[in-house]
Amino acid sequence: MSSDVRFTDFKSDKQPTWCPGCGDFGTMNGMMKALAETGNSPDDTFVVAGIGCSGKIGTYMHSYALHGVHGRALPVGIGVKMANPNLEVMVAGGDGDGYSIGAGHFIHAVRRNVDMTYVVMDNRIYGLTKGQASPTSREDFETSTTPEGPQQPPVNPKALALAAGGTFIAQSFSSNSQRHAELVQEAIEHDGFGFVNVYSPCVTFNDVDTYDYFRDTIVDLDEEDHDPTDREQAKDKILEGDKEYQGVLYRDDNSVPFEQREGIEESMADIPDGAPEDAMDLVREFY
Amino acid sequence: MPDDLNWAIGGEAGDGIDSTGKIFAQALSRAGRHVFTSKDFASRIRGGYTAYKVRTSVDRVESVVDRLDVLIALTERTIDENMDELHEGSVIIYDGERTTMQDVEIPDEMIGLEVPLQRLAEEAGGAIMANVVALGAACEVTNFPIANLDESLKKRFGDKGEAIVENNKEAARKGQQFVQEEYEQDDFGYDMETTDNDYVLLNGDQAIGMGALAAGCRFYSGYPITPATDVMEYLTGRIDQYGGKVVQAEDELSAINMALGAARAGARAMTATSGPGIDLMTETFGLVAQSETPLVICDVMRSGPSTGMPTKQEQGDLNMTLYGGHGEIPRFVVAPTTVSECFWKTVEAFNYAEKYQTPVFLVSDLAMAVTEQTFPPEEFDMDEVEIERGKVVDEGDLDSWTNEKGQFQPHFPAADGISPRAFPGTDNGAHMTTGLEHDALGRRTEDTEIRQEQVEKRQQKVETAREEEDWDYREYGNPDADTLVVSWGSNEGAMREGMEFLEEEGIDVRFISVPYIFPRPDLSEEIEQAEQTIVVECNATGQFADVIEHDVLERVDRVNKYNGVRFKADELAEAIEEAISEAEVTA
Numbered sequence: 001m002s003s004d005v006r007f008t009d010f011k012s013d014k015q016p017t018w019c020p021g022c023g024d025f026g027t028m029n030g031m032m033k034a035l036a037e038t039g040n041s042p043d044d045t046f047v048v049a050g051i052g053c054s055g056k057i058g059t060y061m062h063s064y065a066l067h068g069v070h071g072r073a074l075p076v077g078i079g080v081k082m083a084n085p086n087l088e089v090m091v092a093g094g095d096g097d098g099y100s101i102g103a104g105h106f107i108h109a110v111r112r113n114v115d116m117t118y119v120v121m122d123n124r125i126y127g128l129t130k131g132q133a134s135p136t137s138r139e140d141f142e143t144s145t146t147p148e149g150p151q152q153p154p155v156n157p158k159a160l161a162l163a164a165g166g167t168f169i170a171q172s173f174s175s176n177s178q179r180h181a182e183l184v185q186e187a188i189e190h191d192g193f194g195f196v197n198v199y200s201p202c203v204t205f206n207d208v209d210t211y212d213y214f215r216d217t218i219v220d221l222d223e224e225d226h227d228p229t230d231r232e233q234a235k236d237k238i239l240e241g242d243k244e245y246q247g248v249l250y251r252d253d254n255s256v257p258f259e260q261r262e263g264i265e266e267s268m269a270d271i272p273d274g275a276p277e278d279a280m281d282l283v284r285e286f287y
Numbered sequence: 288m289p290d291d292l293n294w295a296i297g298g299e300a301g302d303g304i305d306s307t308g309k310i311f312a313q314a315l316s317r318a319g320r321h322v323f324t325s326k327d328f329a330s331r332i333r334g335g336y337t338a339y340k341v342r343t344s345v346d347r348v349e350s351v352v353d354r355l356d357v358l359i360a361l362t363e364r365t366i367d368e369n370m371d372e373l374h375e376g377s378v379i380i381y382d383g384e385r386t387t388m389q390d391v392e393i394p395d396e397m398i399g400l401e402v403p404l405q406r407l408a409e410e411a412g413g414a415i416m417a418n419v420v421a422l423g424a425a426c427e428v429t430n431f432p433i434a435n436l437d438e439s440l441k442k443r444f445g446d447k448g449e450a451i452v453e454n455n456k457e458a459a460r461k462g463q464q465f466v467q468e469e470y471e472q473d474d475f476g477y478d479m480e481t482t483d484n485d486y487v488l489l490n491g492d493q494a495i496g497m498g499a500l501a502a503g504c505r506f507y508s509g510y511p512i513t514p515a516t517d518v519m520e521y522l523t524g525r526i527d528q529y530g531g532k533v534v535q536a537e538d539e540l541s542a543i544n545m546a547l548g549a550a551r552a553g554a555r556a557m558t559a560t561s562g563p564g565i566d567l568m569t570e571t572f573g574l575v576a577q578s579e580t581p582l583v584i585c586d587v588m589r590s591g592p593s594t595g596m597p598t599k600q601e602q603g604d605l606n607m608t609l610y611g612g613h614g615e616i617p618r619f620v621v622a623p624t625t626v627s628e629c630f631w632k633t634v635e636a637f638n639y640a641e642k643y644q645t646p647v648f649l650v651s652d653l654a655m656a657v658t659e660q661t662f663p664p665e666e667f668d669m670d671e672v673e674i675e676r677g678k679v680v681d682e683g684d685l686d687s688w689t690n691e692k693g694q695f696q697p698h699f700p701a702a703d704g705i706s707p708r709a710f711p712g713t714d715n716g717a718h719m720t721t722g723l724e725h726d727a728l729g730r731r732t733e734d735t736e737i738r739q740e741q742v743e744k745r746q747q748k749v750e751t752a753r754e755e756e757d758w759d760y761r762e763y764g765n766p767d768a769d770t771l772v773v774s775w776g777s778n779e780g781a782m783r784e785g786m787e788f789l790e791e792e793g794i795d796v797r798f799i800s801v802p803y804i805f806p807r808p809d810l811s812e813e814i815e816q817a818e819q820t821i822v823v824e825c826n827a828t829g830q831f832a833d834v835i836e837h838d839v840l841e842r843v844d845r846v847n848k849y850n851g852v853r854f855k856a857d858e859l860a861e862a863i864e865e866a867i868s869e870a871e872v873t874a
Contacts (some may be wrong), residue, residue, distance in 0.1 A: 012719075012728060042717040048548070058719055062710035066551055067721035067731075069574050075508075075541040079548025079556070083506050085554065087711050108537040117307055128639065153647055188763070266530055269553025269710050271503030275672035276529060283667045284499050286487035287317065 007036040012041050012062040016054060023200030026174030027121050028057055034184035040088040047090050048077040052128045054094035071101030074109040083261050084267040089116040096126050099135040099155050110164040110193055115257035117187045117194040123202035124209045126213040131205035141208060158238040158249055159195055167192040167255035170248045173199045173214050179246060186248060192255035214244060221247030229253055290344060293354050298361025300331060306416040306443060308339025312488060314437040315343045316661045319482030320797035323348040324659040327834045330540040330597045337363050345480050349780030350856040357428055360697025363391050365798045373397055374690040378428050378475055380421055407461040412454035412707050419455050421635035431479035433463050480562055488665050491629040491655035493584060496521030496788045499557055501672045505531035506549035506556040508542040510564060513597045515587040518559040539567035547571060549830060555637050556642055561584035572646055574613035574722040581640035587656045590851050599851030602656045604777050605830040606608040608648040609805055617745045620804035622650040624779040626660045630667055632802060642677040643705060643748045654853035655777040680707040688728025698729040700740050704747025758803045773816035775801045775831050775854060778823050784856035792864060814839045819870045821846055821863060844870060
């Protein structure tokens with residue numbers, strides 16, 4: 001790992017098309033800082049994203065990247081990491097991408113605990129399709145497809161992650177840039193699936209969950225004397241419906257990543273030119 | 288007609304039908320006899336009729352026929368289910384002491400052999416060995432040296448200890464002795480010759496799995512589904528020996544996306560499923576093609592649509608693999624026609640995928656997946672396996688694919704349509720891949736000229752492959768015959784044997800078996816030369832016939848079967864005969 005990597009090395013020369021003021025700028029910058037801080041280089045980093053505003057991130061970052069189909073970024077990331085555990089794999093998603101169409105993959109990625117980082121840009125709305133309710137939208141949040149509000153409680157992704165056996169669950173606010181970058185860095189350094197839900201306000205379509213709202217309400221867990229390794233405490237914090245936290249909600253320091261448990265150490269890219277030497281043994285098994 | 292024997296054991300699912308059948312099939316194979324097995328099974332775990340059928344001969348056997356010579360019937364229903372295939376002189380072995388079997392009536396022209404399976408098994412050490420007693424009885428009936436069973440019993444029960452193996456050997460001998468002593472007629476008319484040949488016995492799914500390992504497949508993700516699960520079960524554990532992994536994904540969407548991720552990371556990757564799973568994966572077909580990721584997607588077809596008949600045969604997904612997915616997707620569709628070809632076409636599929644950076648559909652079917660067949664081991668000669676990874680660049684030659692700014696161009700529109708791949712981790716190779724339309728750098732674009740250029744680049748890969756590879760067919764029969772029969776998938780064996788039946792009727796045909804669906808061989812000349820072309824396939828509409836008609840702009844005749852059962856040689860011959868005479872009437 002080269003120590004002279006700077007976070008700007010992770011920036012591509014493509015100008016983002018996110019709306020001016022979008023929370024995703026801060027979210028992405030924090031990811032780049034964290035990657036540089038942990039000693040990764042663009043050539044050993046793989047960023048995966050799905051569809052939506054969050055999905056564009058691979059274009060604006062410089063690294064190996066894949067921009068896939070809606071909701072399916074996590075399985076791609078798992079495949080990349082298992083095929084080459086030497087890569088730093090970071091998956092970015094949105095609240096629609098990750099908690100609606102990709103909710104099944106989310107739960108299973110959490111319980112699989114592959115050593116990767118999952119950053120969700122949660123703006124509580126569908127931005128790129130121009131303002132419909134998302135799975136994290138408030139029950140009474142009026143949108144073009146839910147004029148009376150969704151009439152159903154928002155999903156609690158941290159609770160889903162904890163219930164599924166998550167080993168690292170954190171939350172940040174893209175505007176608190178230093179804290180956000182630190183939390184992503186901690187997620188990267190965690191041995192296992194590091195999940196960070198990021199409040200990443202949509203300045204165009206969401207006039208409720210705004211920068212001001214988060215600034216006024218967010219509470220840092222460091223000030224609450226929270227012990228993230230205590231699962232019971234984490235559960236209580238996560239299930240408190242009316243509070244917005246930033247910090248590490250839960251961390252299992254004994255986590256062993258899936259691919260390590262499965263004994264995968266080397267890149268699978270190297271294969272022999274012909275069939276393996278002992279391959280006729282495969283045939284003899286059928287005698 | 289080969290001098291063959293058709294044998295079966297049938298009962299309720301959960302009765303150990305499969306393992307008993309397998310023990311017998313292995314014993315035959317080890318005794319140097321060819322074997323072709325088939326299964327009748329229902330979509331349930333316990334109960335319901337199920338049977339394991341073995342056709343065996345000293346000569347190679349390629350199909351099933353409508354004839355059953357020896358039947359071990361564990362239930363009365365087994366006899367009813369097979370009545371059509373039983374004939375004069377067929378031997379039915381059953382346990383007349385079982386309460387449910389006491390009223391069994393064997394037709395006069397057949398030979399009912401009442402063997403107290405359970406009682407003899409108990410004498411040998413446990414009622415659980417009743418099926419093995421039946422195998423011993425079957426050895427006596429067919430004049431098959433019982434010593435050949437011993438190795439199979441050891442293979443099956445060796446893990447449970449020497450005592451269990453010995454008890455089973457004893458159980459088999461009790462069955463044999465019982466028939467010897469109780470039935471004066473000591474010759475039932477069968478003579479099971481053995482040879483010194485060593486054969487291996489495996490099914491199509493196992494051959495695909497073995498082909499994948501030989502081809503360097505290191506990552507497999509899938510979701511269990513009949514009849515593709517055997518591929519996954521075969522690879523599980525074995526792939527680890529080569530540094531690979533099988534992952535059971537949460538669904539098929541995840542399975543194909545994981546495989547895609549592994550392929551992007553440089554691993555040879557595959558997923559396998561059946562029709563309903565292919566539907567779920569369809570969304571990602573386009574991403575695989577658009578991102579130019581090499582991926583082998585195996586579809587082991589079963590009866591559809593919807594859940595259809597999960598344990599029955601059909602070749603109904605051809606259109607899905609040819610056309611599935613929105614937009615236009617360059618792809619290859621390869622469909623092995625025999626069990627051993629399942630091995631070789633899998634190797635080819637990986638090579639095409641990496642050489643041309645496209646999705647390659649490897650299409651098999653239930654009949655091939657569950658059929659175990661004997662082969663000389665040389666048929667899977669690993670020295671013949673060649674691996675072509677296509678254009679992969681490393682630090683050394685990456686420069687020749689960079690633009691003036693020094694940026695790597697993974698989608699450079701090369702004349703042959705094939706651009707370079709840089710595996711993640713390659714210095715200075717970092718690049719974007721997307722399902723969006725993109726430029727040479729892989730970055731999103733809506734520029735009309737670049738769009739057109741990239742579409743043409745991807746299509747060019749297919750054209751290049753058309754020229755560079757041999758998209759050939761296999762041919763049998765008389766090349767000058769008036770009747771041309773064309774088929775794909777597992778029908779080849781039945782048709783080859785069917786030709787012998789046709790010959791007896793004085794009907795001469797030319798038979799072409801096509802393993803490449805897209806690109807595929809041009810059959811224009813062959814069709815023009817023939818007076819009549821008949822396309823044989825296990826589906827109702829004739830999906831392959833449609834593409835052939837499209838290719839040659841000429842009507843072809845069709846023989847279709849879609850009741851869930853594969854073609855049988857004699858029945859297929861009859862259908863061909865009928866198609867020929869119908870054409871003559873119209874002409």
